Amino acid sequence: xxxxxxxxxxxxxxxxxxxxxxxxxxxxxxxxxxxxxxxxxxxxxxxxxxxxxxxxxxxxxxxxxxxxxxxxxxxxxxxxxxxxxxxxxxxxxxxxxxxxxxxxxxxxxxxxxxxxxxxxxxxxxxxxxxxxxxxxxxxxxxxxxxxxxxxxxxxxxxxxxxxxxxxxxxxxxxxxxxxxxxxxxxxxxxxxxxxxxxxxxxxxxxxxxxxxxxxxxxxxxxxxxxxxxxxxxxxxxxxxxxxxxxxxxxxxxxxxxxxxxxxxxxxxxxxxxxxxxxxxxxxxxxxxxxxxxxxxxxxxxxxxxxxxxxxxxxxxxxxxxxxxxxxxxxxxxxxxxxxxxxxxxxxxxxxxxxxxxxxxxxxxxxxxxxxxxxxxxxxxxxxxxxxxxxxxxxxxxxxxxxxxxxxxxxxxxxxxxxxxxxxxxxxxxxxxxxxxxxxxxxxxxxxxxxxxxxxxxxxxxxxxxxxxxxxxxxxxxxxxxxxxxxxxxxxxxxxxxxxxxxxxxxxxxxxxxxxxxxxxxxxxxxxxxxxxxxxxxxxxxxxxxxxxxxxxxxxxxxxxxxxxxxxxxxxxxxxxxxxxxxxxxxxxxxxxxxxxxxxxxxxxxxxxxxxxxxxxxxxxxxxxxxxxxxxxxxxxxxxxxxxxxxxxxxxxxx
Amino acid sequence: xxxxxxxxxxxxxxxxxxxxxxxxxxxxxxxxxxxxxxxxxxxxxxxxxxxxxxxxxxxxxxxxxxxxxxxxxxxxxxxxxxxxxxxxxxxxxxxxxxxxxxxxxxxxxxxxxxxxxxxxxxxxxxxxxxxxxxxxxxxxxxxxxxxxxxxxxxxxxxxxxxxxxxxxxxxxxxxxxxxxxxxxxxxxxxxxxxxxxxxxxxxxxxxxxx
Numbered sequence: 076x077x078x079x080x081x082x083x084x085x086x087x088x089x090x091x092x093x094x095x096x097x098x099x100x101x102x103x104x105x106x107x108x109x110x111x112x113x114x115x116x117x118x119x120x121x122x123x124x125x126x127x128x129x130x131x132x133x134x135x136x137x138x139x140x141x142x143x144x145x146x147x148x149x150x151x152x153x154x155x156x157x158x159x160x161x162x163x164x165x166x167x168x169x170x171x172x173x174x175x176x177x178x179x180x181x182x183x184x185x186x187x188x189x190x191x192x193x194x195x196x197x198x199x200x201x202x203x204x205x206x207x208x209x210x211x212x213x214x215x216x217x218x219x220x221x222x223x224x225x226x227x228x229x230x231x232x233x234x235x236x237x238x239x240x241x242x243x244x245x246x247x248x249x250x251x252x253x254x255x256x257x258x259x260x261x262x263x264x265x266x267x268x269x270x271x272x273x274x275x276x277x278x279x280x281x282x283x284x285x286x287x288x289x290x291x292x293x294x295x296x297x298x299x300x301x302x303x304x305x306x307x308x309x310x311x312x313x314x315x316x317x318x319x320x321x322x323x324x325x326x327x328x329x330x331x332x333x334x335x336x337x338x339x340x341x342x343x344x345x346x347x348x349x350x351x352x353x354x355x356x357x358x359x360x361x362x363x364x365x366x367x368x369x370x371x372x373x374x375x376x377x378x379x380x381x382x383x384x385x386x387x388x389x390x391x392x393x394x395x396x397x398x399x400x401x402x403x404x405x406x407x408x409x410x411x412x413x414x415x416x417x418x419x420x421x422x423x424x425x426x427x428x429x430x431x432x433x434x435x436x437x438x439x440x441x442x443x444x445x446x447x448x449x450x451x452x453x454x455x456x457x458x459x460x461x462x463x464x465x466x467x468x469x470x471x472x473x474x475x476x477x478x479x480x481x482x483x484x485x486x487x488x489x490x491x492x493x494x495x496x497x498x499x500x501x502x503x504x505x506x507x508x509x510x511x512x513x514x515x516x517x518x519x520x521x522x523x524x525x526x527x528x529x530x531x532x533x534x535x536x537x538x539x540x541x542x543x544x545x546x547x548x549x550x551x552x553x554x555x556x557x558x559x560x561x562x563x564x565x566x567x568x569x570x571x572x573x574x575x576x577x578x579x580x581x582x583x584x585x586x587x588x589x590x591x592x593x594x595x596x597x598x599x600x601x602x603x604x605x606x607x608x609x610x611x612x613x614x615x616x617x618x619x620x621x622x623x624x625x626x627x628x629x630x631x632x633x634x635x636x637x638x639x640x641x642x643x644x645x646x647x648x649x650x651x652x653x654x655x656x657x658x659x660x661x662x663x664x665x666x667x668x669x670x671x672x673x674x675x676x677x678x679x680x681x682x683x684x685x686x687x688x689x690x691x692x693x694x695x696x697x698x699x700x701x702x703x704x705x706x707x708x709x710x711x712x713x714x715x716x717x718x719x720x721x722x723x724x725x726x727x728x729x
Numbered sequence: 730x731x732x733x734x735x736x737x738x739x740x741x742x743x744x745x746x747x748x749x750x751x752x753x754x755x756x757x758x759x760x761x762x763x764x765x766x767x768x769x770x771x772x773x774x775x776x777x778x779x780x781x782x783x784x785x786x787x788x789x790x791x792x793x794x795x796x797x798x799x800x801x802x803x804x805x806x807x808x809x810x811x812x813x814x815x816x817x818x819x820x821x822x823x824x825x826x827x828x829x830x831x832x833x834x835x836x837x838x839x840x841x842x843x844x845x846x847x848x849x850x851x852x853x854x855x856x857x858x859x860x861x862x863x864x865x866x867x868x869x870x871x872x873x874x875x876x877x878x879x880x881x882x883x884x885x886x887x888x889x890x891x892x893x894x895x896x897x898x899x900x901x902x903x904x905x906x907x908x909x910x911x912x913x914x915x916x917x918x919x920x921x922x923x924x925x926x927x928x929x930x931x932x933x934x935x936x937x938x939x
Contacts, residue, residue, distance in 0.1 A: 209756050278763045286756030312763055316771035320778065324873070333862060333869035335778065341785035341866050350774060703891055704898070 081682060084256060086169065086236045096233050125662040127211040128620055132218050133196030134515060137508075139222055140189040141586075143181050146229065148582055150178035155539075155575040158568045161560040171556035172239040173258070177232065179242025180262065184269060185225045187362050187496070190504045192217070192276055194365065195304050197515045199280060201611035201618055202298050204289025204627040209282040211660040212708065217272040217279065219670030224269035227677050231261035235681065238262035241554065243351060244325065246336035246344035251329050257681050263326045264677040270319050271673070277311030280304055289610070291629035295389070298609045298632075299382060300507075302389055303368025306396045310361035313400070318354035321347055330683060345410060352403035359495065360399040364392060366503020367434055370456050373510050374438050376605050377453040378445025381633060384437040391430030398427050408479045417476045424474035428467055435460060450605070451525035455506035458533050462498030466491060469544065484554075487547025490540045497536055505532075505585075513599035517616045521596055524588040532581030538574025542567040602647070608636035613647050615724045621657045621712060624721045625649050648728045649721060657712045665702045669695055754909035761913045765920045768881075772924055775877060776931055779870040783936070787865035792936030795855055801933050804847040805925065808882070811840035812922045815915050822911055827903055830911075831896055837918070838889045841882050848879045871932065878928055881921045888914050 086092070110116055123131060153174050157166040166174065196214070200207055208214050231237050238258040240248035249259045284305045288297070297305075324335040325347065334340035336347045375382040382388065404412060404420035438460065447453065469491040473482050482488055512520045546567050551558065558564050603612040610627060611618070613635045631637055638646040676691025678684075721727050783792065818833035852872065855861075860868050892914055896903055 209760060274764075274767060278760050278767070281763050282756050282760040286753065286759050312767040313770045316767055317774045319771060320774035324778065327869065327873065331862065333873075334866055335782065335869060341782075341787050343781060343866075346778060346781055350778075353774075700891070704894075706899075 081257070082234055084236050086173070086256070087233050089170070091170075092233055099233065120664075121662070124667050125664045127207070127215045127660045127662055127666075129196045129200050129208050129211065129214060130515070130618060130620075132214055133193045133198075135218055135222070136189045136193035136196060137515075139225060140186050140193055143186040143189070143225065144582065147178050147181040147186050148579060150174050150181070152575055152579055154178060155572040157556060158558075159572040160569075161558050161562070161565050163557055166556065168556045169239065172241075172554070173232065173237035175554055176238050176241050176244075176262070177228075180228065180238070180266075182496075183242060183358070183362075184266060185221075185228065187500050187504075188269075188273060189221060189225075191307070191362060191365050192221075194369070194504065194507050194511065195276075195280055195308075198511055198611050199283065199301060199304055200287070201514070201614060201622055202301050202609050203284060203287065203292060204610050204623060204629065205283065205287040206622050206626075206657065207660060208279050209286055210279050212663060212666060212702065213275050214279055215663070215666035216669050217276040219666045220272035220275075220673055221269050221670075223670040223674035224265045224272065224677070227268065227674055227681075228261060228265035231258055231265075235261065243355070244322075245351075246325065246328075246342075246347045247338065249325055249329065250337055252337075260326070260329060260681040263322050263329070264680050267319065267322050267326065268673045268677050270315055270322075273311055274315050277308040277315070280308040281312065284308075289627045289629050292634075295386070296629055296632050296634075298368075299371035299385070299388055299392075300365070300368035302392055303364045303366075303371075306392050307361040307364045310357045310364075310396060310399065314354045314357035314361065316354075317350045318358075321350035321354070324350075326680075330680065345407075348407055348410070349403070352406045353400075355406065356403045357399045359492075360395055363495065363499040363503070364395065366459075366500050366507075367392070369503045369507035369510070370438060370459060372609065373452045373456045373506050374441045375633075376510070376607050377448045377450055377456075378442050379448075379606070380441055380445035382437070383440035383443075384433070385632065387433055388437055391433045394430040395427060398423060398430075402427065405474055405479070408476050409483045414476075421474050421476045421479075425471055428471055431463075431467055435464065450509070451520070451522055451529055452506045452510040452605075454526065454529050455502045455509065458529070459498055459502040459506070462494060462502065462536070466494030466498055469494065482547065484552055485547035486543045486551045486553060489553050490543035490547060493540055493543070497540075510605070511611075513604050513616050514602075514611055514614075515617060516593075518592060518596040518598050519604060520588055520592045524584060524591060528581050528584040528588055530581075531584055532578055535574045535577030535579075535581055538577060539571050540574070542571040542574070546571070603635075606639075608633040610635055613638070615726065619720055619724075621659055621717065624657075624717050624726070625653045647726055649726055651718060651722075651727050654714060654718050654721060654727075656714045657717055658709050659712055661708050661710045663702070663705075663708065665698050665705075669698050672698060754906075757909060758913055758916070761916055765917065768920070769924075772874075772878075772927075775870075775874045776927070779874050779932065782866040782870045783932075785866035787867075789864040789868065790855075790858060790860045792867070792871075792932070795858060795860060796933055796937050797851075798933060798937055800847065800851065801929065804844045804851075805929050807840045807843045807847070808922055808925050811837045811844070812919055814840060815918050819911060819915055822903075822908060825903075827896055830903075831893060834889050834893055838886050838893075841886045841889070845879055845882055845886070848875065852876070875928065875932065878921070878924060881924070885914075885918050885921055888917065 110119060123135060126132065153166065154171065157163050157171055196208070235257040238244070238261055240254060240259055240262070244259065244262055247253055284297070284301055324333070327333045328335055328337060328342075334342040336342045336344045338344055371382055371388060401423045402420055404410075404416060405424045408417050408420070438456070449457075469487070473479050473488060473491060509520055509525055512518075546564055549562075549564060549567075551562075551564050558568075599616040602615040604616075605612070610629075613627070614622065627634070635646075672691050672694035674691070676688050676695065679686070679688030679691055718727070814833050814837045818830050818837060821827075821829035821833060852875075855868075860871075862869060862872050892911060895907075895910065899907065
């Protein structure tokens, strides 16, 4: 195949893709123009690209994840538009396959995961009283590896062609014989590369939380969000390797002619499915547990009460973590592993409902008798409870093995996992975003607009997914690109599509809310706008680069709340004599170029350009060696600098 | 009260504690442990794949026909011996005998190189004997698992060499504050050796007896 034909097959020359080309060129040109016109290149380089500050890395994760939410959301609307009418020709079958594949992949790997890391980076070090994460440079590497992997995945639909085997990429759909383009190579390489960043982040946050907590902050004094980040990061360590192996072996099958998952040569496609879900089920918990942690912070703060049942909250987190490794077969009961195996995994799946139920009751009991303030963050928290209970109940239905033979791969299942991932993960992360936004940026998100975004999104959610449960019960299966009018699915599909557009409107209001608040939002001058309970609220908003001028000592749970009760408004003031010089990590461009090197290597492998791939990998190795021998990776902030900054913020005792 | 939350007196009532960054050596070591734990899961997945697929020889050579236990035993002993020499090197480090440290690190790296060299020779031998990478699923899963371990050993050799360079380049010489760098690397090296014991058992011993 000619080079041009390889880069631009017919699938990227459809009107929709060509239109996107135009938009991409316009957007990039616009960005370049603005950066040059306002002389922002130096700022971009110094303040962002070379930063190792966890707070700024968090902001970059957030921006990337919102962009990906837009792309994944547009994909969703295209799918729903196609399904709004029977026998629709809006998208062809191949096009539909590509779009549901990119929708799922982007939402899980490039929207939800980075949004989780955005919140970890933004607040975990602040909550535990640390000055940064354990390995600041590794943290920057994680981000840039993720960012370039996301770019690699996203260019597939305009250069070379989209992957089209679903976000799960089962064999034999990914077999070279049946899927000869480069689309699946993009999928494999992008996810393998971003997996490196994810694993590094997992190590980083476990080490940070276990090794860098403030003096006196025992495990059982940690805020629940820190607990959830700890177990979720631990899940990364043990779950992601299975995905790496599943994807890596598929890559070997496609690029190097092995046949791990090619049944014709003795390979086992089911081996892939097992490996994928040994990662895949812990994955959904590692996404939803941080959301649980956020809810625990939000509900306590806005009920002005201690979290009810702290120890049982921790216990149920740990129980869910352990159980999550014992349920993966429920994704393929219909494979026919036999009654005993299916029964085991059915029961283990149902067991997870118990610790989850404990948490739900604890959140309700925290509100009980509290003085509840209905902020936007709290609205998302309260909306989550009924949605998640519905999702959990349908999950238990799916865990009933004979029932699953009916529900399997139907829209009932589609509706179930969207209920869990939107109602749990998205609601949770949005709640956390509204809650911690003032801490991240120094201004509040407008609450009135936030309510609009919330209600649109919340109502749109029900309108979208309730019809999908019903469609599933009526026999509509997942991933079908069209249906005939005689099936009687038209009305429900139309309602569902309407709901999707309402959710889209909610997203637009959210973006408007962010832009409006950036310009006109109320500044947070107190650093503690919600009357918070945990250490991050003892700092100014946004926190100074060193976070804590003096490292705090913790004597109990909800330290900041207790300190305020004892010390009143001056609780945050420091004594000048306690302030000393602070050692901070130095900015570096190495992480950015490591990401770039992986991008080059990945692109080379996608197209089997081995020289390009070798150059990319050699670049990564050279950068690692250079970084390894760079012993001057820290610098000292003098006492004067720290003292002046703190005094300017009015935080030093007279 | 408020001061209680913000001052950082040392437990013995001495001056305020040291700045938190750079990351304490203990936390860095914890990071290595976590990485190794994750690596265990990776090897476990590959071993599971091998155990699932090793019977799929597609009419090609089998483990019993190809494996040469005495040769593998030599490379196994080279690797196990390297764990001993690594221990001796760390012992020298404890005694601040930097010359001995360098000497034993070189010996360790050489033993590792012998192991990798024998593995390359073994792969070459199998390939020309009819068991190339794509020949069967047994072949693919064997090469991936053993080769992945070989990459680990090679990475370890590179790590040892980089620390050797470090002993020469470090301004002011090696002090107590640098020990964690060597301890981290040794953790990794022992881990790679232990994994080899598992691989040797699962692939070679079980492969030979069927």
